[in-house]
Amino acid sequence: MGKARKGDWVQIFKIVLKPEERAPGLPPETASVPLTMKVKGFLVEESAEIGDQVSIQTMTGREVEGKLIGINPAYAIDYGRPQQELLKIGLETKKLIREEVDEK
Amino acid sequence: MKNNPDLSYQGVMDRKNRIMMQAVGIDYDQFEQEGIAFDYEQMMNKAGYSLEEVRKIQEETNVGKTPLLELHNLTKLVRLHADPGKGARIFVKDEACNPSGSFKARRASLSCYQAQKQGYKGVISATSGNYGAAVASQSAIRALNCIVVQELFDSQDLSQPEIMEKGRACEAYGAEVVQLSVGPELFYKFLLLLEETGYFNASLYTPFGIAGIETLGFELAEQVRQTTGKDPAAVLITHAGGGNVTGTARGLQKAGCNDTEIVGISVDLSGLHMASDHDFNRKSFTTGHTGFGVPFATWPDRADVPRNAARPLRYLDRYYTVTQGEVFYVTELLAQLEGLERGPAGNTSLAGAFSVAKEMDRDDILVVQETEYTGAGKHPSPQLTFARNMGITVRRGHPEENIPGQNIVIPESSDQLSVKSVDLDNLRKSYLKKAALEKGEGALSSLELEYLAAELKTSLEWIEKNYKEAIK
Numbered sequence: 001m002g003k004a005r006k007g008d009w010v011q012i013f014k015i016v017l018k019p020e021e022r023a024p025g026l027p028p029e030t031a032s033v034p035l036t037m038k039v040k041g042f043l044v045e046e047s048a049e050i051g052d053q054v055s056i057q058t059m060t061g062r063e064v065e066g067k068l069i070g071i072n073p074a075y076a077i078d079y080g081r082p083q084q085e086l087l088k089i090g091l092e093t094k095k096l097i098r099e100e101v102d103e104k
Numbered sequence: 105m106k107n108n109p110d111l112s113y114q115g116v117m118d119r120k121n122r123i124m125m126q127a128v129g130i131d132y133d134q135f136e137q138e139g140i141a142f143d144y145e146q147m148m149n150k151a152g153y154s155l156e157e158v159r160k161i162q163e164e165t166n167v168g169k170t171p172l173l174e175l176h177n178l179t180k181l182v183r184l185h186a187d188p189g190k191g192a193r194i195f196v197k198d199e200a201c202n203p204s205g206s207f208k209a210r211r212a213s214l215s216c217y218q219a220q221k222q223g224y225k226g227v228i229s230a231t232s233g234n235y236g237a238a239v240a241s242q243s244a245i246r247a248l249n250c251i252v253v254q255e256l257f258d259s260q261d262l263s264q265p266e267i268m269e270k271g272r273a274c275e276a277y278g279a280e281v282v283q284l285s286v287g288p289e290l291f292y293k294f295l296l297l298l299e300e301t302g303y304f305n306a307s308l309y310t311p312f313g314i315a316g317i318e319t320l321g322f323e324l325a326e327q328v329r330q331t332t333g334k335d336p337a338a339v340l341i342t343h344a345g346g347g348n349v350t351g352t353a354r355g356l357q358k359a360g361c362n363d364t365e366i367v368g369i370s371v372d373l374s375g376l377h378m379a380s381d382h383d384f385n386r387k388s389f390t391t392g393h394t395g396f397g398v399p400f401a402t403w404p405d406r407a408d409v410p411r412n413a414a415r416p417l418r419y420l421d422r423y424y425t426v427t428q429g430e431v432f433y434v435t436e437l438l439a440q441l442e443g444l445e446r447g448p449a450g451n452t453s454l455a456g457a458f459s460v461a462k463e464m465d466r467d468d469i470l471v472v473q474e475t476e477y478t479g480a481g482k483h484p485s486p487q488l489t490f491a492r493n494m495g496i497t498v499r500r501g502h503p504e505e506n507i508p509g510q511n512i513v514i515p516e517s518s519d520q521l522s523v524k525s526v527d528l529d530n531l532r533k534s535y536l537k538k539a540a541l542e543k544g545e546g547a548l549s550s551l552e553l554e555y556l557a558a559e560l561k562t563s564l565e566w567i568e569k570n571y572k573e574a575i576k
Contacts, residue, residue: 080489090440
């Protein structure tokens with residue numbers, strides 16, 4: 001478990017609405033779970049560990065409280081895996097266009 | 105009121121109008137006429153800006169003047185499958201060249217200008233799409249604070265890579281990103297943030313959000329005339345909340361393109377519930393789909409402002425859907441035949457272009473009016489990798505085998521690309537039902553009749569006949 005220090009860039013988690021506080025008319029799978037929120041900002045406390053209740057100062061200067069869930073969290077995006085179903089589309093269509101040019 | 109405001113869902117929703125009034129600085133009541141009618145054009149003229157003013161404002165922050173590119177190889181491919189004499193020339197407006205990488209910079213530019221002019225310290229936007237990065241980028245140029253509220257993850261903490269990338273982009277431009285789990289109460293959190301910060305609501309649906317797109321239609325008309333000496337016969341527009349259709353069509357009208365057909369295209373996500381925690385991650389498109397396209401066409405005033413400036417049924421001549429698999433397919437074509445890595449979501453109307461161009465004459469001009477940037481997460485391979493992980497079948501086959509939420513069918517050949525027509529009269533009837541509910545008892549006044557005819561781009565007779573049906 002890492003430890004965050006004051007001023008570190010961290011992410012917190014918070015329940016915004018409990019299931020019983022949510023809007024009327026939601027599908028059951030949505031109505032049965034809370035509406036939750038994640039926000040990032042600079043840690044206000046001197047130090048904290050994952051799972052602690054902390055405060056952060058966000059990029060706009062707002063102070064928000066919540067459970068610490070990430071310390072300098074990584075961006076979890078990449079280019080995934082090449083898709084077999086897409087790999088030949090270029091080949092197939094270029095062939096059609098080349099044939100058209102050759103015929104002329 | 106500042107002391108102990110009611111923070112419950114209902115409590116906040118009950119003061120929605122007051123919060124919004126402070127957050128957009130427009131008194132919408134002045135545009136109300138009688139009953140269900142309001143003066144749309146007066147709202148656009150009075151609260152918005154003239155085209156010349158918009159061009160000047162957009163110049164300040166490097167928005168617009170994007171290139172119009174002719175897609176020679178795609179046109180060739182279309183003509184291979186078209187009847188003799190058919191197969192229009194296909195052009196695309198490369199909107200990815202805007203700061204922040206999409207046409208949304210046009211919408212954000214005016215909101216941020218307006219916010220600065222009125223002395224707001226910051227702007228807030230509720231969006232999981234490209235609009236977030238656009239507001240973040242435009243507000244950065246004007247040294248305003250920015251908060252973007254995103255619907256991002258489901259109750260299993262799984263997030264679509266496309267939305268994660270958009271959040272990263274907002275942070276890159278210095279914005280605070282508030283990320284929420286699935287649910288329409290995003291609007292509740294949005295209202296709370298407006299109340300807490302006193303920031304400007306950079307809504308997609310104010311007159312500013314729409315007037316900013318008019319330059320797209322206007323530029324496009326100028327460029328097509330310059331390149332080809334004629335007007336575009338059809339402009340294809342990805343349709344979601346209605347702003348893209350409305351703004352582009354208004355710009356084309358202002359350029360005098362009176363015969364240009366306005367064609368809306370959405371990705372078919374029928375059967376998926378937009379508020380469902382389960383369905384949320386079983387779609388590969390977060391915008392440009394029927395989940396927004398249909399409800400926003402049939403009742404625009406469901407938006408986050410009292411009167412929505414995006415009113416697509418006033419402008420649409422035709423409306424089609426395409427499948428997710430077809431959009432991924434044309435995204436490959438654009439990269440591999442035209443050397444343009446763009447989209448995928450922004451290529452929705454390009455997917456429709458193929459079969460629409462096939463039916464048009466060879467010397468006609470068809471314009472696809474946008475592209476968007478591509479990045480990690482926002483690209484066919486991560487989106488399909490994620491779809492597979494969510495149990496979606498990805499395979500090649502005929503687009504007709506498409507079942508949203510269950511499979512993504514990549515066409516086997518280019519001649520399988522097609523569009524499905526959405527009957528605009530059905531959408532008009534659905535609109536009238538909601539109008540009848542809003543109106544309640546009593547007959548329509550002549551002003552209301554005229555209003556509805558303009559709203560639905562149809563005749564007074566059609567309204568009279570179908571309103572009777574709608575009341576039933």
